[in-house]
Amino acid sequence: EAQVTQNPRYLITVTGKKLTVTCSQNMNHEYMSWYRQDPGLGLRQIYYSMNVEVTDKGDVPEGYKVSRKEKRNFPLILESPSPNQTSLYFCASSLSYRGGANEKLFFGSGTQLSVL
Amino acid sequence: TQLLEQSPQFLSIQEGENLTVYCNSSSVFSSLQWYRQEPGEGPVLLVTVVTGGEVKKLKRLTFQFGDARKDSSLHITAAQPGDTGLYLCAGLDNYGQNFVFGPGTRLSVLP
Numbered sequence: 555e556a557q558v559t560q561n562p563r564y565l566i567t568v569t570g571k572k573l574t575v576t577c578s579q580n581m582n583h584e585y586m587s588w589y590r591q592d593p594g595l596g597l598r599q600i601y602y603s604m605n606v607e608v609t610d611k612g613d614v615p616e617g618y619k620v621s622r623k624e625k626r627n628f629p630l631i632l633e634s635p636s637p638n639q640t641s642l643y644f645c646a647s648s649l650s651y652r653g654g655a656n657e658k659l660f661f662g663s664g665t666q667l668s669v670l
Numbered sequence: 671t672q673l674l675e676q677s678p679q680f681l682s683i684q685e686g687e688n689l690t691v692y693c694n695s696s697s698v699f700s701s702l703q704w705y706r707q708e709p710g711e712g713p714v715l716l717v718t719v720v721t722g723g724e725v726k727k728l729k730r731l732t733f734q735f736g737d738a739r740k741d742s743s744l745h746i747t748a749a750q751p752g753d754t755g756l757y758l759c760a761g762l763d764n765y766g767q768n769f770v771f772g773p774g775t776r777l778s779v780l781p
Contacts, residue, residue, distance in 0.1 A: 594773060657718070
């Protein structure tokens with residue numbers, strides 16, 4: 555089954571304790587992206603990757619890191635989490651990023667992160 | 671930065687009613703997409719519109735892309751409780767690299 559898998563689904567942590575949220579897709583997609591979703595603000599892009607070893611900042615990258623060593627995996631790293639990073643996080647992938655009617659984003663089920 | 675606005679922010683209607691939600695921008699987008707998100711899940715694509723003036727129908731849902739490719743609307747006929755969810759519009763930016771999302775319209779259809 556074609557899917558984007560995120561783990562964990564829920565995570566409660568404390569300020570300053572490094573954490574990683576994993577994301578994996580089994581569709582051989584080139585493009586992957588991380589979003590955070592906050593009430594009234596919609597989905598805001600954190601980082602994206604157009605292919606292996608190619609990553610770039612989105613709209614809200616501060617406090618986050620990513621890596622794309624393999625095509626299928628795109629982990630999100632919070633080196634020193636803070637309470638303002640409490641949010642619902644989504645990983646998404648797309649076959650490519652060249653636009654047009656055939657492009658669509660496939661989303662994972664989300665990770666609800668609480669930083670105390 | 672290209673921005674998308676959506677209205678209304680919240681909508682609560684009775685089963686069987688019709689409704690329209692809007693997605694607007696001051697920027698031109700090469701394409702616009704509509705996603706529906708249900709609680710506890712990620713957004714799922716409903717439709718992509720590419721050509722200015724384009725109209726697409728998906729059962730009881732009708733999507734329209736504005737002539738100038740700056741806005742879009744979603745019309746639902748005879749809404750059902752299963753239509754309840756968060757409706758998000760997303761536009762592909764002018765560089766063709768990233769999807770910009772609107773804040774969403776939260777629809778509740780009461781039986």
